[in-house]
Amino acid sequence: MIQGFMQGIAYFFQGFTLITQKGIRGFVLIPLLINIVVFSAAVWLAYGQFQSLMDSLTAWLPSWLSWIEWVLLPFFAILVLLIIYYTFSIIANFIASPFNSLLAERVEKKLNGLPLPESSGFKAMAVNVGKALGSEVKKMIYMLKWMPVLLLITVIPGLNLIAPAAWIIYGAWMYSLQYADYPMGNHEMFIKEELVVLRKNRSHALGFGAATTLMTIIPVVNFFAMPVAVAGATAMWVKQLSR
Template sequence: MSKKSAYYMANQESDKQVDVDVRMPPIGEALGEAALVSPAGEGSSAPGEHALLKRLRIARDGSPRAQAIAGGLLPLHALRLLLANLKLVPLLIIPVLINMALFAVSIYFLVQYAGQGVEWLWAKPAAGGALEQVVLVLWYVVYVLAILVSVALSYVIVLMLGGILASPFHDILSEATEKILLGTEEVQGTGLSFLVETLRSLGSNIVIVLIYFSLLIPVLMLNLIPGLGTIAASALGMMLSAYFVGLEYCDPLLTRRNTPVKRKFGLIREHIWFAGAFGLGTNFLLLVPFLNFLCMPIAVMGGTAMGIVLLEGEEGAEPPQ
């Protein structure tokens, strides 16, 4: 081959290469790439994220009513998430066994002592005239209400104590749930060893439970006032429990993101309609037969989703890695 022919063929190859390099991509591909790199709009989901996070972001920025509805229904969404990801089931075994054991102890003490406790606080009035009959009817109403509230509060105590006993397993389940929700294989961690992380999480749970009981005891003392005291204690006890259950089950995610204890309480307080309704919805789930045994793992999964969205809502918060 002559030098002239070789030079001509080299120029042809160069022209082809230039033609390939400057060719524009199809419109659909260009728009798709732009969508991937453009900033996410309000309430939007990043590629690979679970749709549940988008719904929770919209609710977080919505009205108190929207927040309360979304928070109250979050345990059911967490149950659906579990059923769609059965690979998580092995992570539930030990928390469920702990839950069942605590329930058995709770039911035993309720059956043995709940009625006696109510009668000790307010002795059953004797039947007599019209006024005594009215008081007796009121006593029965208060008695039934006190038993129901005792059942609900005992279940809440099971949740809180279970959070301590099952803390290492909740951390593992929470991290696996976060990976599913964010659609990633790696999530932001503390950078600490497993043992240190476990002790740190356990310490955080103990602090939360101690604060809960320190506030619950004065509320329960209201039961010493017959009638109205029991009603007030019931209402305040349920509100307090809703707050702390919401905090307790957001805690694995918040601790993993190095959120200070004071800030954890602040986050729940600032989003009380949202997180409080989640805690209340979790409490009601305890009353559903069979589902109550899954309540702790479901609460961990729901709390993980809640924690992600609450931290994102902070001004200047960085998106999770």
């Protein structure tokens, strides 16, 4: 379990090396630009929502309980960051999904040395854009099924103490599905089949997803999270999941 988890983390960080290689760099630019725009908006919104939340808490608490604000500060900061960043990550991946599939295709060719299929490249992307967006919608539906449970944990007193951990585990699993879908989707696999593969490699998936989650919530660094995660997930597919 631990070995698989660490290998999953290592696959993610392989993405840094892969996106800088010749033949791949050109396919990183558009996903990178989309991520920069979307996550810049996320940073602005997260700051505004956090300020509003803390102002409301200050107004509600009596002066003799003002010290509670500082106790709750880290909890609310983590919670706001996780919720907003997961939401904006879904939006960014939806917009960039056709380009991410293309990036995964090129990374896989680099790793296994096999020729690309005839239906590849930007021409194939134009034909398959509907399929890519449809796959994103199916992933969103799967992700949203678990949202009510997480929201209940977040608002129930006492139980909400585990909310940040629950959101992190949720994010790790969903990120592994999100990015592994690109290389697996290129092989005509669909979400039900992808989930079977990921469950058989659960520790690898959670390790990869945990590393992705960490990079996604670090300002500025998170601009590179999408292309790095696509490349890393493709490496995990070639070397582990496809077996």
